[in-house]
Amino acid sequence: MATANLFKNIPKHLPEEWFETLCKTGQVHIERIVSRGHVTAEAYWYDQDWAEWVVLLQGRAVLAYEGRPSITLNPGDYVLIPAHTKHRVEWTQEDADTVWLAVHLLEPPAG
C-alpha cells in the first residue's frame, strides 16, 4: 500500500522512451511511459492484439493513426485505441517530460 508518484523518479538520462510497469495482472497491464522528444521509430506502426486506454498526463504529444489525421494530446487527454488500430507517436515535447499512463486491456472492451 506504499504510495508512489507518476511524476517523480524519472531518470535524468533517457536515451530511449521509458516504459515502467506499475501493475500487471492476466488481463491488465498498467504502464507509465515517459517521452522526452522521443517518437516511434520511423515508418513503424504499433499493431497490438489488445486495446489500449491511454492518457497523457504531462507534456504534449502528437499521436497518429494510420490513414487518419494526427491528433495533438494535451495533459488530461485520453483515447481508447482499439486492437489492431495501427498507431505511432509522431512527436513529443523535447524540453519537458511527457508522461503517459497506459492501461493495456488484454481483452476487447465491451463499450
Add this chain to the structure above:
Amino acid sequence: MATANLFKNIPKHLPEEWFETLCKTGQVHIERIVSRGHVTAEAYWYDQDWAEWVVLLQGRAVLAYEGRPSITLNPGDYVLIPAHTKHRVEWTQEDADTVWLAVHLLEPPAG
C-alpha cells in the same frame, strides 16, 4: 478514437462525489471520480471483492485504511488497494476539484 479530457466537463454542481465510467470490459473498469470536499459516509468502509489501482491527478485527499495511519495523496500519487482492504476517503480539498482515476481490476493482480 475521439479524445476526451480528464480535467474537463466536470459538472458545475456536485451535490455528491461524481463517478464516471471511461472504459469497461469484463475484467477492468476505468473510472473518473471527482470529489469537491466529499468524503466517504461516516463509519462506512469500502470493502471490495477486487483490487483497485487508483491515482490522484488533481486536488488533494486523505485516504484511510482500517487500522492503519491515513495517507495524504497529492497529484500523481497512486496506490494499489488489494481486494478486501477496507478503506475510505477521509478528506478531500473543498475549494478545488479532486480528480481521481481508478482502475478496478476485476481479478487479483499478479504482483
